[in-house]
Amino acid sequence: MNSNDGGFWDFTSDLAMKDMAYTKEGLGVHTDNAYFTDPAGLQMFHLLSHTNGEGGESVLVDGFEAARTLYRENRNAYSTLRRSVFSHHASGNQDVCIKPARSFPTFLHSPRTQELYQVRWNNEDRGAQFSASLEKLRHWYSAARAWSEILSRPGLVRQFKLEPGTPLIFDNWRMLHGRTAFTGARRMCGGYINHDDFVSRYELLNKGREQVLLEI
Template sequence: DNCRCAQCVNQDTLQRNFDTFAIPKDISPTEISAKAEGVDILWSDSHRSHYTWSWLRSNVQSTQPKELLNQESLWGAAISSAPPEVDFENVMSSGSSTGMAELTSKIRQYGFCFVVNSPKTPEDTEKLLESIGPIRNTHYGGFYDFIPDLALADTAYTNLALPAHTDTTYFTEPAGLQAFHLLSHTPPTNKPASEVLGGQSLLVDGFYAAETLRRESPEDFEILRSVKLPWHASGNQGVAIAPDMAYPVIEVSGDKLHRIRWNNDDRGVVPLDVDVDAWYEAARKWNAILKRKDHEYWFQLEPGRVLIFDNWRVLHGRSAFEGLRRICGAYISRDDFVSRWKLTNFPREDVIASNMQLR
């Protein structure tokens, strides 16, 4: 079933070329030959297979699948002294993938990264994001370039303050990456450009907040991990989106944090078949942690400095602002981002071996 020969596997797509269930049920090896480059096996149905030593090491040597690791660094307000960043030209270099490897690795490690010295145009911003992966289309469209005119029924399209939240909680698979590039901020006619206009951006490491909650109040962590909630998007005519099922605020895989899903404005009704008072108490504690000064990273978006962050981990918000801000950006699916990270940071052979053993 795992033969890698050209007859069994399409060498262009690496997909199987045969019917697994046509293989005789009682098949067995009749001849095994170890050679310098790998192992040859003659099967009882006369088929010959060849397995390279590298393939065998990746797939057979251990019962544990090969894992591609990236060090995860939790952070709080102190990250303001040295936020992760890469240069636009390095990322977009056609002669090297080093810049893209650095960008995706920093997003994996910190949950966000700035791309500095970016051209101050929506066209170049779109090219940057498409170099990571295809832009994801939603009911808001694809690549966005907007001013706060409430053209779409969402508070993001206003000049109001927004608390820390993740986007698209109402999708079965929330957006993986999100990007913002402030192209301009024009003051109102009655104010000089030198005056502070507001609109500071906020990032909170949701994994750091979740670990804080788990350490300080394990019972509340368990409630937000176990109680599944409805989420919805219902503000636009002709749109009433909800995920395939209810999801908790904190998702884990084993003990490892997997995803944060939190936008209180998009939350439905807490189910009445759980301890509702206990859920609200846990949510109150969670909300308080998100608002701690040592968990909040505040900064000002600037033209030429593109922010890209992991929407499964990092919550974002902003302060209210005056004037007219023009911002562009997009969503990118999680799978496309992870694929780019893997292929720019690890050998392709290791990536494929890891993917084929994913658990």
């Protein structure tokens, strides 16, 4: 999947792109492409090398499990994050200014089944403009604080060190990812796959074309 990052990326912490991922700083857990109308479905990271330093551990949180936790503990906060208040943007580079066709909530639910199907969360890419009253904005920040606290709970966080030769592939609509700060020189590669393309291939391989056509 081609994006403002290219197709298949190969990068270091050289700030070639004005993005936190191109630094050595720690990254809080987030989903990628919150500023896309249609964020990438699958994402892959592959650590090619890390020399003369330490740190840089990958951090993962299951967004669906975190959302279920928030729903159980604070239903008002969950309901607040189902409403669109902020949009997102990518505008750090001179040739890039991306924003979605509309603002999206943190939790997206199917209008037919009401099932949660996508989590969209990135503190670094949130825009400054909001579409709510000051009272609703205060409610949103309170809900976001409760959500952020859950995302940092040890029981939900998985932290590990990537090794050369072991790519990490995950669902960007569900899994939040981050990274601890590091020293030394790291080289990473990776890429995206569109969600619709992934689901199409998955269903054809697992159900067969005849069954998939019957479900249309």
